[in-house]
Amino acid sequence: MAGQIFAYITHKTGKADDSALELIVAAGKIDPDASTTALVLGTGADLDTVCSEVAQSYKEVWKFDHEALAYPNAEAIRKLLAGVLPSDAILLAPHDTFGMDLCPGLSIKLDSVFAADVVGFEGLEGDTLKLIRQEYSGQVSTHVTCDIANGAVINVRPGAFQPDESKSAGGQVIDKSAEVSDIATARRFLEVVAAEVGDVDITKEDVLVSVGRGIEDQDNIEIAEELAEAMGAVVSCSRPIVDAKWLEKSRQVGTSGQTVKPKVYLALGISGSFQHLGGLKGNPYIVAVNKNPKAPIFQVADVGIVEDLLDFVPVLTEKVQEGK
Amino acid sequence: MEILVCVKRVPDTAENEIEVAGDGSDIERDDLVYSVNEWDNYAVEEAIQIVDNVGGSVTIVSVGDEDAEEVVRREMAMGANDGILLSDDAFEGSDGKGVATLLKAAAEKGAYDLILTGAQADDGAGQVGGMLAAMLDLPYASIVNKIEVLDEKKLKVGREIEGGNQEMNEIDLPCVLSIQTGINEPRYVGIRGIRKVASAEIPVWGASDLGIAPEAIGDAGARVKRVDYFVPEYGEGAEILEGSLEEMSEKLIELLKAKGGIK
Numbered sequence: 001m002a003g004q005i006f007a008y009i010t011h012k013t014g015k016a017d018d019s020a021l022e023l024i025v026a027a028g029k030i031d032p033d034a035s036t037t038a039l040v041l042g043t044g045a046d047l048d049t050v051c052s053e054v055a056q057s058y059k060e061v062w063k064f065d066h067e068a069l070a071y072p073n074a075e076a077i078r079k080l081l082a083g084v085l086p087s088d089a090i091l092l093a094p095h096d097t098f099g100m101d102l103c104p105g106l107s108i109k110l111d112s113v114f115a116a117d118v119v120g121f122e123g124l125e126g127d128t129l130k131l132i133r134q135e136y137s138g139q140v141s142t143h144v145t146c147d148i149a150n151g152a153v154i155n156v157r158p159g160a161f162q163p164d165e166s167k168s169a170g171g172q173v174i175d176k177s178a179e180v181s182d183i184a185t186a187r188r189f190l191e192v193v194a195a196e197v198g199d200v201d202i203t204k205e206d207v208l209v210s211v212g213r214g215i216e217d218q219d220n221i222e223i224a225e226e227l228a229e230a231m232g233a234v235v236s237c238s239r240p241i242v243d244a245k246w247l248e249k250s251r252q253v254g255t256s257g258q259t260v261k262p263k264v265y266l267a268l269g270i271s272g273s274f275q276h277l278g279g280l281k282g283n284p285y286i287v288a289v290n291k292n293p294k295a296p297i298f299q300v301a302d303v304g305i306v307e308d309l310l311d312f313v314p315v316l317t318e319k320v321q322e323g324k
Numbered sequence: 325m326e327i328l329v330c331v332k333r334v335p336d337t338a339e340n341e342i343e344v345a346g347d348g349s350d351i352e353r354d355d356l357v358y359s360v361n362e363w364d365n366y367a368v369e370e371a372i373q374i375v376d377n378v379g380g381s382v383t384i385v386s387v388g389d390e391d392a393e394e395v396v397r398r399e400m401a402m403g404a405n406d407g408i409l410l411s412d413d414a415f416e417g418s419d420g421k422g423v424a425t426l427l428k429a430a431a432e433k434g435a436y437d438l439i440l441t442g443a444q445a446d447d448g449a450g451q452v453g454g455m456l457a458a459m460l461d462l463p464y465a466s467i468v469n470k471i472e473v474l475d476e477k478k479l480k481v482g483r484e485i486e487g488g489n490q491e492m493n494e495i496d497l498p499c500v501l502s503i504q505t506g507i508n509e510p511r512y513v514g515i516r517g518i519r520k521v522a523s524a525e526i527p528v529w530g531a532s533d534l535g536i537a538p539e540a541i542g543d544a545g546a547r548v549k550r551v552d553y554f555v556p557e558y559g560e561g562a563e564i565l566e567g568s569l570e571e572m573s574e575k576l577i578e579l580l581k582a583k584g585g586i587k
Contacts, residue, residue, distance in 0.1 A: 073493075075463060097485045100443075101466040104420070104454030113547045114420060116449035130551070136335070136342040136446045140351060140553045147547040186463035186496035190480070195488030207585050213338060231580070232587030243506035249488055257488050264585035271337075285583040287576065288562055292341050303579055304562030305572055312569055319573040320586060 002124055003088030003151050005036045006062075008102075009054055010072075010094055014046035016053050019094035019156070021163030024057060026092055026156045028164075029121035030129065035059055036092075038171075041077060043070050055171035057164060065177040068184070074101035075185035082109035084179050088151040095155035096255070103153045112151035115144060119160040124148075137273040138296035157274060158255075195257075198250025200234055207233035207264045210253055211241055212276075214269015214290060214309050218246045223313050224268055230320040236260065238270045254279040268309045272297030289313065325380035325473070325497075327371040328436040329404070330427055330452065331364035333388050333395040337446050348552040360395045363442025367503035369510040370471060371440055372403040378473050381405040383434065387415060387426050396526055401517040402510070412530035417543030420448070424455035425541055429534035431460060436498060438479075443467045443502040453502035463499045469507045 007023035009016050020038070027036040038058035040051050043065050055061045064084075068076055081102075085091065087110065093099040095117040107114035119141075120132035127149040134141050146152055202208060209228040215221060221235075228235045235251065242252045253260050254276040261282030268289045270276060277300060280286075288301035291308040298304045305312055335342065339357040360368075371382045382404040386392045389411060396407040410426050418426070431439055439457075443466060444450035450466075457464030469490065470482030476497070483491040484504050495501075531538050539545060565572045580586045 074466075078458075097467055097483065100450050101454070101464075101483070104449075104451040105458035105464055108421070108424075108455050108458035114449070114451055114455070115548060116451055132556075133449070135448075135553075136337050136351075139337070139342040140344055141556050142553050143551040145549050145551055150547075186499070187465055188494045190492040190494060192485070193482070193490040193492060195490075207587070231585065233585075239505070245509065252488065255486055256484055259487070264580065264583050266585075285585065286562075287580070287585075294341050294343070298562045298564070299558045301562035303576065304564045305576065306564060307569065307572070312572070315569040316573040316576060319570065319577055323577060323586075 002031060002127070002129075002148060003090050004086060005030065005034045005090045005092065006085065007036050007038050007058070008091060008093035008099070009038050009040045009050065010096065010098060011040065011042065011046075011050040014049040016050050017094065018163060019096070019158050020054060021057060021165060022158065022161040023092045023094070023156060024164040025161040026121065029161070030090065030124055037062055039081070040064070041069050041072070041080065043067050051173045055169065055173050056167040057169050057171070059169050059171040061171055061173045062176045063173050064180055065175070066180045066183065071189045072098055073185060073187065073189050074098060075187045076183040078102055078106045078109060079183045079185065080180055081106060083181060084176065085110060086151075087111070088149070090148060090152045090154065092154050092156055095157050099155045103155050107153040110151055110153065112153055113146045113148060114153045115146055116155045117157050118154055119157050134274075137271050139294055159274075159278065196248075196250060198248045200251070202234060202236045202251055202253065203258050203260050205234045205260070206262050207231060208236045208253070208260060208262045209233045209266045209268065210236040210238065210270060211268045212238040212270030213240045215241065216310065218244070220310060221246055223310065223317075227266075227313055227317040227320070230317050230324070233266075238276050267297050267301065268313060270297055271295045272300060325374060325378055325437045326435060327375060327380060327382045327438045327440065328431055328434065329364070329368050329371045329382060329384050329399070330439070330441045330456075331368065331384055331386050331395060331399055332361045332442070332445055332448070333358050333386065333392045334361045334445050334447055344553045344555055348554055351553055358391070360399060361442050361445040363444055363503060363505055365399070365510045366505050366507050367440040367442050368399045368402055368404060369508045370503055371438075373508060374438070374471065374473060380437070383408065383436075385410065385427065385430050387411070387418070387423050393526055397521055397524070398513060398518065400521045400524060401513045407524065407526040409526050409528045410534070411528050414531045414538035414542045417546055418541050419546040419548040420451040421455055421547070422541040422545050424452050424459055425536065426534060427452065427456050428459045429536055430529065431456070433534075438497060439500045441500070441502045443504045450502070453500055457500035460500065463495050464501070465493055465495055465499070466502045467504045468501045469504045471501070471507070
């Protein structure tokens with residue numbers, strides 16, 4: 001018999017993250033009869049607001065109020081959870097920058113198994129949980145088995161499960177603050193430095209010409225710029241382009257960059273990792289140009305061109321210019 | 325500062341299309357080009373820059389077979405002082421915790437102030453750094469995109485968080501950090517650099533050198549196991565255009581005009 005399922009609720013300024021509702025559905029895939037307990041950590045009025053919101057969706061909400069939890073410091077939260085969770089607990093958390101910080105180490109402290117970035121569950125047989133992950137930026141998927149006799153810590157990919165929006169749990173909030181003991185840590189939060197604002201605001205553009213690794217060289221960026229100019233669009237990019245310092249961070253689309261909602265999105269030489277697609281909202285019309293026919297971008301694109309962008313884009317630009 | 329950097333040899337996704345082998349037991353590995361995991365390369369560069377500034381030494385460690393030695397050597401050529409290869413038949417099939425167990429044992433044979441890993445790898449789960457820190461009972465920060473040495477006892481580190489924002493923390497040494505790409509510009513390693521370390525000795529440590537019971541690691545100790553690889557059935561996916569470059573361009577322009585993509 002599997003242990004009790006818990007969902008870690010990420011929240012900010014008094015509002016639960018979208019993942020809060022997705023984790024209910026994820027828990028149901030592990031055990032359809034699961035009564036999942038929500039864990040909400042924080043302090044003050046914002047915490048109470050989040051607890052009330054979450055209690056609409058979870059039958060039981062454990063609240064932990066401590067002034068040291070005003071900002072979610074994974075080091076402090078790991079200490080706290082290792083002290084309060086039952087030893088065979090199955091903890092679900094979103095696979096975001098906080099979950100990645102918290103969870104691998106928590107699995108060690110709980111002596112339970114860890115699975116990251118899970119996109120599906122295939123079911124539980126005895127103590128063996130079978131789940132689905134992706135590797136190589138989504139080019140292949142894998143089935144993974146976990147022995148959860150000692151519990152599990154599982155990071156679930158945001159957006160991989162539909163949210164449960166029924167909000168019919170009518171749950172109760174249980175104040176567990178008294179169980180918080182010493183959570184002082186050797187890592188102290190200082191501040192959040194906001195992303196730099198660049199010369200263009202790609203979040204407000206209708207048409208984006210976005211370049212990825214397939215552009216190969218800094219000198220080739222102008223191939224995309226020329227197309228964008230001909231189309232009346234703006235150039236954006238994926239993460240490797242910013243890492244290489246070929247374009248500014250403010251032009252990066254993705255979970256670690258900007259969230260954009262254009263009408264039309266040209267993905268040139270972009271493989272289409274979930275981190276990149278996570279920054280693409282509003283169901284745009286997606287055109288993918290990639291020489292790798294197996295690139296995941298073709299699964300989400302409306303139109304695909306299987307060519308090297310360095311061959312195709314100059315021809316396209318010329319044709320767009322001719323048509324004007 | 326004594327720094328240990330954990331690196332891994334992986335198929336290079338910039339150079340390869342990854343395909344599932346016939347029976348799904350593995351990916352097609354015959355023609356794969358391997359290299360150091362990209363995140364790890366940034367970690368090595370960061371370690372070398374820190375030592376250039378404040379003194380100390382950089383040691384590279386990797387868990388793998390004899391092919392991983394080449395990766396350790398390549399990273400040493402960037403300017404690291406020492407390299408260690410953790411290799412033993414008993415290590416095969418280790419899960420993330422198994423790898424972290426090996427690295428912990430290796431780390432404890434030295435006296436390191438700072439241990440760096442890559443934040444993730446294309447064939448991994450972004451787990452080893454956090455697990456290693458927890459096993460060593462050291463403070464940890466993940467997805468680090470800035471390191472500033474404040475003094476001998478602490479660092480100021482930036483973590484990349486959602487929306488391109490940066491979370492600044494102060495962290496006590498010794499500690500473990502997982503490094504994000506983009507934190508620096510890794511130096512180029514030429515043939516000459518490789519030649520310089522061609523004869524450097526890279527000790528190979530097995531289970532007995534590390535004092536680890538073989539049943540605790542490898543396939544025997546793994547509680548998390550990859551069963552198979554597969555390519556899921558997706559919906560229809562994109563409509564793939566055919567024809568010459570000119571023909572495809574003309575078709576695409578028509579489609580773009582209909583969607584308001586050309587102003």
